[in-house]
Amino acid sequence: MSRKIRGKLVEMSHKAGTPHLGSCLSCVDILVASYWSAVKIDPKNPNDPKRDRFILSKGHAAPALYATLANRGFFSTDLLDKFNENGSPLAEQPGPECVPGLELATGSLGHGLSVGIGIAIAGRVQNQSYRVFVVMSDGECNEGSVWEAALIAPAHKLENLITIIDYNKWQATGRSNEVMSLDPFKQKWESFGWSAYEIDGHDLNALTQILANVPDGSGKPIAVIAHTVKGKGISFMQDDNNWHYRSPNEDEVKKAKQELGLI
Amino acid sequence: MRNAFADELTKLAGEDPRLMFLSGDIGNRLFDKFKASHSNRFINCGVAEANMISMAAGMAMSGLRPIAYTINAFVTVRCLEQIRVDVCYHKAPVIIVGVGAGLSYATLGGTHHSLEDVAMLRVLPGMTIICPADPVEVRLALKAALKHNGPVFIRLGKKGEPVIHQSVPKFSIGKGIVVKPGTDVALLGTGHIFPVALKAAEELERKGISAQVVSLHTVKPLDESLLSEIFSKHTVVATIEEHSIVGGLGGAVAEWLADQTPQKARLLRFGTSDEFFHETGDQDEARKYFGITPEAIAHKVSELHAANLTHR
Numbered sequence: 001m002s003r004k005i006r007g008k009l010v011e012m013s014h015k016a017g018t019p020h021l022g023s024c025l026s027c028v029d030i031l032v033a034s035y036w037s038a039v040k041i042d043p044k045n046p047n048d049p050k051r052d053r054f055i056l057s058k059g060h061a062a063p064a065l066y067a068t069l070a071n072r073g074f075f076s077t078d079l080l081d082k083f084n085e086n087g088s089p090l091a092e093q094p095g096p097e098c099v100p101g102l103e104l105a106t107g108s109l110g111h112g113l114s115v116g117i118g119i120a121i122a123g124r125v126q127n128q129s130y131r132v133f134v135v136m137s138d139g140e141c142n143e144g145s146v147w148e149a150a151l152i153a154p155a156h157k158l159e160n161l162i163t164i165i166d167y168n169k170w171q172a173t174g175r176s177n178e179v180m181s182l183d184p185f186k187q188k189w190e191s192f193g194w195s196a197y198e199i200d201g202h203d204l205n206a207l208t209q210i211l212a213n214v215p216d217g218s219g220k221p222i223a224v225i226a227h228t229v230k231g232k233g234i235s236f237m238q239d240d241n242n243w244h245y246r247s248p249n250e251d252e253v254k255k256a257k258q259e260l261g262l263i
Numbered sequence: 264m265r266n267a268f269a270d271e272l273t274k275l276a277g278e279d280p281r282l283m284f285l286s287g288d289i290g291n292r293l294f295d296k297f298k299a300s301h302s303n304r305f306i307n308c309g310v311a312e313a314n315m316i317s318m319a320a321g322m323a324m325s326g327l328r329p330i331a332y333t334i335n336a337f338v339t340v341r342c343l344e345q346i347r348v349d350v351c352y353h354k355a356p357v358i359i360v361g362v363g364a365g366l367s368y369a370t371l372g373g374t375h376h377s378l379e380d381v382a383m384l385r386v387l388p389g390m391t392i393i394c395p396a397d398p399v400e401v402r403l404a405l406k407a408a409l410k411h412n413g414p415v416f417i418r419l420g421k422k423g424e425p426v427i428h429q430s431v432p433k434f435s436i437g438k439g440i441v442v443k444p445g446t447d448v449a450l451l452g453t454g455h456i457f458p459v460a461l462k463a464a465e466e467l468e469r470k471g472i473s474a475q476v477v478s479l480h481t482v483k484p485l486d487e488s489l490l491s492e493i494f495s496k497h498t499v500v501a502t503i504e505e506h507s508i509v510g511g512l513g514g515a516v517a518e519w520l521a522d523q524t525p526q527k528a529r530l531l532r533f534g535t536s537d538e539f540f541h542e543t544g545d546q547d548e549a550r551k552y553f554g555i556t557p558e559a560i561a562h563k564v565s566e567l568h569a570a571n572l573t574h575r
Contacts, residue, residue, distance in 0.1 A: 049326070096353045104324075108348050114314045115349055118321020118329070125283065125303055125327065145345070148314035156306075 002032045002204070005067045006233045007262040008080060012063050013247040016084035018092055022231040022243035024064040026168035027135060029202045030226055031056075031068040034133055034164075037204075038211035043073035046100040052130050053119050055104045057112020058137035058166065059093040066090050066099070074101035110143025112136065113163055117153050120161045131214045134163045139171030142180050147192075150223075154193030159215035162222040166201060168230035170241045189223035201226025234259055264419045264455060265293065265362050267398035271405050272330065273297045276304060279409060283322050285315050287333025289362070312342040319357045320349035328356060328409055334368070335361025335418060339380035350414045351387040358408045359416045364394070364454065365505030367421040369540070369549040376549075378535045382510025384416050385483050391436055394418040394454030394504070394512075396478040397427040403434035404480065411436060420455025427457060427478070439486040445475030448499040448568050449528070450560070453479050453512045456505040459550070459557055463503070466561030472568055482512050485519055494526035498571040501531040501564050505555065508534040529571055533560050 005028050013021040040052045056065045063083060070077040082088040089098045093107030106112055116134040123130050140146060153161055167185065169176050177183055189196040195218040199206045210224055231237030234256045248256060257263045273296045276282045284297060285306045298305045308315035312333060319329035331338060338361045350357045361380065368375040384390050391411060395401040401419060408415040432440050443464055452460030457478055464474035475497065479486065493500055502513040513532030520530055535553045542552060550556055
């Protein structure tokens with residue numbers, strides 16, 4: 001499924017001429033592990049109050065979420081071909097309730113974790129046991145609001161909350177750690193009172209093991225530092241930050257799909 | 264105002280299990296009763312307003328009715344983007360309550376003055392803005408906001424404001440309340456400065472000018488039918504607010520007026536001028552500086568009233 005989604009993302013970026021392909025590719029495995037193994041949701045009943053909530057806080061990777069939701073059965077995969085077209089429900093970054101299964105309009109960074117905390121507390125107050133998954137980018141952790149959220153979630157022992165950080169080591173125009181010191185990243189979250197894990201964000205087994213185990217018994221919210229590669233899966237995009245803004249031409253689409261074993 | 268707010272809040276929490284109260288680490292002891300009876304619905308969000316507003320949005324999206332409360336300057340402008348994106352863009356029914364609006368905390372210095380908030384929130388699509396005139400309107404506004412299915416901002420003074428309404432008036436969002444009848448000029452007051460409008464009317468009466476006084480508690484949406492009626496009947500209509508004359512009630516009425524066919528009345532806007540207050544001074548002193556005292560208002564209104572009569 002990851003390969004299929006990556007191939008689609010390359011096509012979508014090419015057809016729509018949209019940026020952020022590298023950021024999309026780095027979080028594909030996190031999305032696949034979440035939607036096929038961890039997040040309890042029913043595409044036929046996307047507004048079930050008991051469902052787990054999944055927020056892609058790094059809204060610039062919306063195409064990856066669209067492709068995931070479509071392949072998971074929330075809406076037709078045909079809609080992906082209309083990505084970013086005038087009048088399409090699928091914009092470069094998602095609007096509120098633009099498609100079934102989409103929980104939050106994102107794009108401005110540093111909002112998703114705080115909203116997720118509100119949703120998690122609402123669950124507790126209303127005696128619901130749903131879990132809240134929030135995926136952030138490493139660049140997003142530049143935002144002060146992320147650290148406000150990081151401070152309050154452990155105070156409320158929100159063990160049903162998990163944030164997964166797609167740590168691809170790049171932000172828009174530089175190496176993440178050269179722009180702002182994120183490392184030691186896992187220890188930061190631990191010292192804030194989170195149950196923190198550090199894993200290979202492209203290892204589906206490792207991802208599934210942790211994501212399917214929420215709460216983890218620690219009584220704390222969970223932070224997963226998922227080490228990823230920007231542009232993962234396509235040799236000439238991997239770890240090359242030009243693909244934060246570039247979109248591929250026809251030849252590059254073909255090469256990418258060949259590498260992914262799709263043609 | 265804040266005592267009335269805390270009391271009404273506690274009462275409403277007993278009636279509505281969806282009500283959540285989020286505090287930005289203020290109101291020491293003020294919410295003890297609320298905490299005692301509804302401990303799981305009280306969240307001290309700390310000194311972190313951006314996170315508080317987003318949390319409130321998440322709660323509202325999950326079927327609760329959160330009220331986010333702290334000092335007015337910080338619950339509005341500081342977290343404006345969270346209000347814009349998480350609350351308004353999602354049409355989340357979050358109630359934002361700011362205490363110490365305008366010059367209420369004049370002595371605390373410029374960081375705590377709040378004279379731009381209405382302008383900045385008024386431009387957000389779907390936002391409703393209520394500035395209660397007295398403790399009675401505070402209670403009514405909170406009740407109405409809980410019934411309203413969208414974002415609401417309630418702008419409060421501090422404590423000790425006088426009660427204007429001796430009996431409970433009919434209150435609905437977007438409908439002004441005529442507090443005193445009058446035939447020559449009209450004074451439209453909004454928020455905790457309202458007693459100044461009433462005193463200005465008394466001054467005008469002494470000058471032989473009959474002044475209608477209206478509590479235009481809802482700055483957005485404006486009571487357009489009432490405005491039409493008022494502008495057709497009087498020589499001068501004055502807006503009175505403890506907020507910048509840029510973008511507040513005066514700005515809103517001026518925008519409305521620009522779209523109308525010429526009206527009988529001239530508009531005068533009373534508020535703070537386009538500058539920071541750098542002096543040390545209490546609320547009364549600051550109001551004097553900005554010319555928003557009963558005397559200054561009555562003086563300007565009476566002058567324009569006379570000119571407008573002669574002009575005819």
